[in-house]
Amino acid sequence: xxxxxxxxxxxxxxxxxxxxxxxxxxxxxxxxxxxxxxxxxxxxxxxxxxxxxxxxxxxxxxxxxxxxxxxxxxxxxxxxxxxxxxxxxxxxxxxxxxxxxxxxxxxxxxxxxxxxxxxxxxxxxxxxxxxxxxxxxxxxxxxxxxxxxxxxxxxxxxxxxxxxxxxxxxxxxxxxxxxxxxxxxxxxxxxxxxxxxxxxxxxxxxxxxxxxxxxxxxxxxxxxxxxxxxxxxxxxxxxxxxxxxxxxxxxxxxxxxxxxxxxxxxxxxxxxxxxxxxxxxxxxxxxxxxxxxxxxxxxxxxxxxxxxxxxxxxxxxxxxxxxxxxxxxxxxxxxxxxxxxxxxxxxxxxx
Ligand code: NCD
Numbered sequence: 001x002x003x004x005x006x007x008x009x010x011x012x013x014x015x016x017x018x019x020x021x022x023x024x025x026x027x028x029x030x031x032x033x034x035x036x037x038x039x040x041x042x043x044x045x046x047x048x049x050x051x052x053x054x055x056x057x058x059x060x061x062x063x064x065x066x067x068x069x070x071x072x073x074x075x076x077x078x079x080x081x082x083x084x085x086x087x088x089x090x091x092x093x094x095x096x097x098x099x100x101x102x103x104x105x106x107x108x109x110x111x112x113x114x115x116x117x118x119x120x121x122x123x124x125x126x127x128x129x130x131x132x133x134x135x136x137x138x139x140x141x142x143x144x145x146x147x148x149x150x151x152x153x154x155x156x157x158x159x160x161x162x163x164x165x166x167x168x169x170x171x172x173x174x175x176x177x178x179x180x181x182x183x184x185x186x187x188x189x190x191x192x193x194x195x196x197x198x199x200x201x202x203x204x205x206x207x208x209x210x211x212x213x214x215x216x217x218x219x220x221x222x223x224x225x226x227x228x229x230x231x232x233x234x235x236x237x238x239x240x241x242x243x244x245x246x247x248x249x250x251x252x253x254x255x256x257x258x259x260x261x262x263x264x265x266x267x268x269x270x271x272x273x274x275x276x277x278x279x280x281x282x283x284x285x286x287x288x289x290x291x292x293x294x295x296x297x298x299x300x301x302x303x304x305x306x307x308x309x310x311x312x313x314x315x316x317x318x319x320x321x322x323x324x325x326x327x328x329x330x331x332x333x334x335x336x337x338x339x340x341x342x343x344x345x346x347x348x349x350x351x
Contacts, residue, residue, distance in 0.1 A: 004151060005144075005147070007144075008138065008140060008141050008143075008144035011140065011143065011144045011147055012139065012140030012141075012143065012144065016034065016036055019033075019034075019143055019147075020033075020034065020036060020037060022143075022146060022147050022150060023037060023143075023146065024037075028341075028343065029042075029340070029341060030155075030157050030341070031143075031146040031157055031158045031159070031160075032157070032158075032159045032160060032169055032170065032337065032341070033142065033143045033146060033158070033160045033163075033167070033169065034143075034160070034167055034169055034208075034211075035167065035169040035172040035173075035208040035209070035211045035212040036211060037169070038169070038172075038173065038212060039215070040215050040216065043173070043176060043212070045340070045345075046173065046177075046333060046336045046337060046340060047177055047180050047181075047333070047336075049336035049339055049340060049345045049348065050177055050329070050332040050333045050335070050336040051332075052348050053066065053096070053332050053335045053336055053339070053348075054332045056348075056351060057096065057332075062351065063096075065350075065351045066096055066097055066098070066335070067095075067096070067097065067098035068098060069097050069098060069339060069344050069347055070094075070097040070098045070099045070338060070339070070342055070344065071098035071099070073098075073099045073100075073130040073131065073342060074099060074100045074101065074102070074128070074129045074130050074131075075090075075094050075099050075100075075101050075102075075129055075130065075131040075132070075133055075338075076101070076102045076103070076104075076125040076128070076129040076131070076132045076133070077090060077091060077101055077102070077103040077104075077105075077133050077134075077161075078103070078104050078121075078122070078125060078132055078133070078134040078135075079103070079104075079105045079134065079135040079161065080104075080105070080107055080118075080134075080135065080136050080137070081135045081136060081137045081162060081164075083105075083135055083161065083162065084306065085304075085305060085306075085327055085330065086135065086161045086162060086168075086170070086171065086330075087103075087105070087135075087161070089327070089330040089331045089334055090133050090159075090161060090170075090334055091103075092331045093331050093332075093334035093335040093337075093338060094338065096331065096335045097335050097338050097339060099130075099131075099338065102125075102128070102129060104121075118136075118141075118145075119145070119148060122134075122145045122148075122149065123148075123149070123152065123154075125156075126149050126152075126154055126155065126156045127154065129156060130156050130157075130342075131156050131157045131158070131159065131338075131341070132145075132156060132157075132158045132159070133158075133159045133161050134158060134159070134160065134161055135160075135161040135162040135163075136162075136163060136164070137164045138163070138164050139163050139164040139165060139166030139167075140163060140164075140166060141163060141164075142158055142160045142163050143160070143163070145158055146158040157341050159337070159341075162204060163204070164204065165201075165202045165203075165204055165207075165268070165271060166204055166207070167204055167207065167208050168204040168205050168207075168208045168304075169208050169212075170330070170333070170334055170337065171204075171205045171208060171209065171304050171330075172205070172208035172209040172211070172212040173212070173333050173334075173337070174326060174327075174329050174330040174333045174334070175205070175209040175212075175263070175302060175304070175326065176189065176209065176212055176213065177329050177332075177333045178300075178302060178322055178325065178326040178329050179213075179261060179300070179302075181329065182261075182300045182322055183260070183300075186260075186298055189213070189216050189219070190216045190217045190218055190219060191217070191218045191219070192219060192220070192260040192261065193219075193220045193221075193222065193255075193258060193259040193260050193261075194213060194219060194220070194221050194222070194259065194260065194261045194263065195221075195222040195223075195224055195252075195255055195256075195259040195261065195262045195263065196209075196210065196221065196222070196223050196224065196225075196231075196263045196265070197224045197225070197252060197262060197263065197264050197265065197285050197310075198224075198225060198229070198264060198265035198266065198267065198282075198285050198310060199225065199229045199265055199266065199267045199268045199277075200223055200225045200229055200230055200231045200265070201225070201228070201229045201230060201231065201232055202229070202268035202271045203265045203266075203268055203304075205265065205304035206231075206263065206265055207231075207232075207235055209263065210231075210235065210239065211235070211238065214238070214239055214242040214244045215242070218245075219244065219245075220244075220245045220246075220247075221239065221244055221245070221246045221247070222246075222247050222248075222249065222255045222259060223246065223247070223248045223249070224248075224249055224250065224251070224252050224255065224285065225248075225250065225285065226250055226280050226284075226285070227250060228276065228279075228280075229267075229280070230248055231248070250284070251284075252284060252285060252291070253291065256291055256294050256295055257294045257295065257296065258296070259295075259296070259299060260296065260298070260299050260300070261299060261300050261301075261302060262287070262295070262299070262300075262301050262302070263302045263303070264285075264286075264287060264301065264302070264303040264307070264310050264311055264323075265303070265304065265310070266306065266307055266308045266310055267280065267282055267308070267310075282308075282309065282310060283309075285310060286309060286310045286311065286312070287301065287310065287311045287312065287315050288312045288314070288315065289312065289314050289315060289318070292315050292318055292320065295320060299320055300320055300322045301315065301318070301320050301321050301322060301323065302322055302323055302326055303323040303326070304326075305323060305326075305327060307323075311323070
């Protein structure tokens with residue numbers, strides 16, 4: 001191991017390619033930190049496992065069998081940033097494959113209140129649990145925790161459930177799983193036009209999903225946002241280096257009838273420095289039955305949720321609205337990821 005990097009800022013300032021080296025063990029993902037870690041073939045393997053898991057949960061003996069697969073493992077859910085879906089779907093996924101769980105969601109009720117560092121806290125979790133699933137407001141912090149744990153020689157896999165404005169790799173996986181399932185009859189994910197709408201600068205779900213999607217051939221991406229919330233320069237640079245055909249606009253109406261997928265997002269005003277969200281007329285970045293009626297017949301609408309006003313509830317009944325299905329898919333793909341990381345997915349054949 002190279003000389004130790006003393007702070008997480010120091011660690012996070014290294015290039016992604018350097019950091020990524022720490023997250024694999026014997027040719028297998030050990031820590032799930034970044035969407036860059038998923039190749040198309042790994043994604044397809046996970047989609048396949050998730051399809052099996054989904055199928056098995058329809059029958060009582062399938063449910064029982066799934067529960068036997070990881071009943072010897074325990075996961076710690078350490079979520080210091082608000083969460084409903086990610087927390088609950090990881091919890092449900094753990095229960096589905098038989099894992100026991102522990103949780104800390106409010107650091108004021110843990111020894112952090114007594115002045116214990118997060119680093120020491122995570123080390124405690126690794127002594128009691130076989131995996132840590134974490135969400136933290138600081139970009140790159142869970143990556144640093146994974147790196148530190150590895151250097152203690154008592155490492156357990158860490159999964160990133162959202163790292164500030166930076167990454168949300170399992171959200172990206174469930175987004176692509178939903179695209180994969182939705183486009184099964186229309187040629188799959190490649191060769192389609194995808195629109196991302198809203199606060200594209202600060203939304204980590206978009207950032208991670210776009211990175212994952214950019215691996216597919218001939219996808220076109222439309223980024224629709226007010227200029228102050230357009231995609232970050234580093235993401236644009238990355239997409240151009242991947243030869244993705246990208247367009248930026250602030251006019252949703254100009255693209256709505258030509259795209260195959262619209263990925264909506266809420267304004268991320270928790271990251272405001274001085275009320276900048278209040279300057280935006282978000283109705284221009286919203287879906288209503290009226291503009292949805294101009295979308296292609298086989299197109300889909302995704303949203304990582306929670307939503308505010310950017311999708312009117314009347315749109316929920318439209319067959320193109322996939323966001324409720326998308327959140328259910330999150331449980332199956334996360335269960336698939338648990339089976340993969342603990343290397344028991346091959347046992348599904350026994351069922
Ligand atoms: C997203 C998140 O937390 O980044 N939500 C989620 O995980 N489903 C999106 C958001 O909060 O807007």
